[in-house]
Amino acid sequence: MKIGLACDHAGYEFKEQLKKYLSSKDNDINDYGCYSLESVDYPDFGHKLAESIEKGVNELGIQFCGTGNGINMSANKHQAIRAALCWNSHIAEQARLHNNANILTMPARHLDWQEVEEIVDTFLSTQFEGGRHQKRVKKIKI
Ligand code: RB5
Numbered sequence: 001m002k003i004g005l006a007c008d009h010a011g012y013e014f015k016e017q018l019k020k021y022l023s024s025k026d027n028d029i030n031d032y033g034c035y036s037l038e039s040v041d042y043p044d045f046g047h048k049l050a051e052s053i054e055k056g057v058n059e060l061g062i063q064f065c066g067t068g069n070g071i072n073m074s075a076n077k078h079q080a081i082r083a084a085l086c087w088n089s090h091i092a093e094q095a096r097l098h099n100n101a102n103i104l105t106m107p108a109r110h111l112d113w114q115e116v117e118e119i120v121d122t123f124l125s126t127q128f129e130g131g132r133h134q135k136r137v138k139k140i141k142i
Helices: 009-023 043-054 069-075 089-097 113-125 132-138
Strands: 002-007 028-031 060-065 083-085 103-107
Touching (some): 043 069, 043 103, 069 083, 083 089
């Protein structure tokens, strides 16, 4: 699967670990930064990832900031983006099943690696349910 990754400094270490994890499972990874622990502004990276999904470069995106909120808000400014802030695998499953989320956002400062792995595995292996959820998802755009 083609997957884009993004983060700010708070999520840098998880983003790097996730890049290795997903690459080892034969995914095609595009990394939109950041590229070090130096303090940066999360919108710069959330927007790049969102644009890549709008252009069809990546099927899905995964991103981190400290709480997840800032980078999630940034990505959700894009019309075609449905970024879901997820802190456990049940929320990640629902985000795919019901909301057809195309970006998974996680709060790097509030999770450990095992939780990240579980959330990511669930998000990537769950498909949109469609049906009654389709018309609701269509109404999200303004
Ligand atoms: C950075 O310190 C922090 O503000 C950022 O990672 C994020 O939590 C913002 O929403």
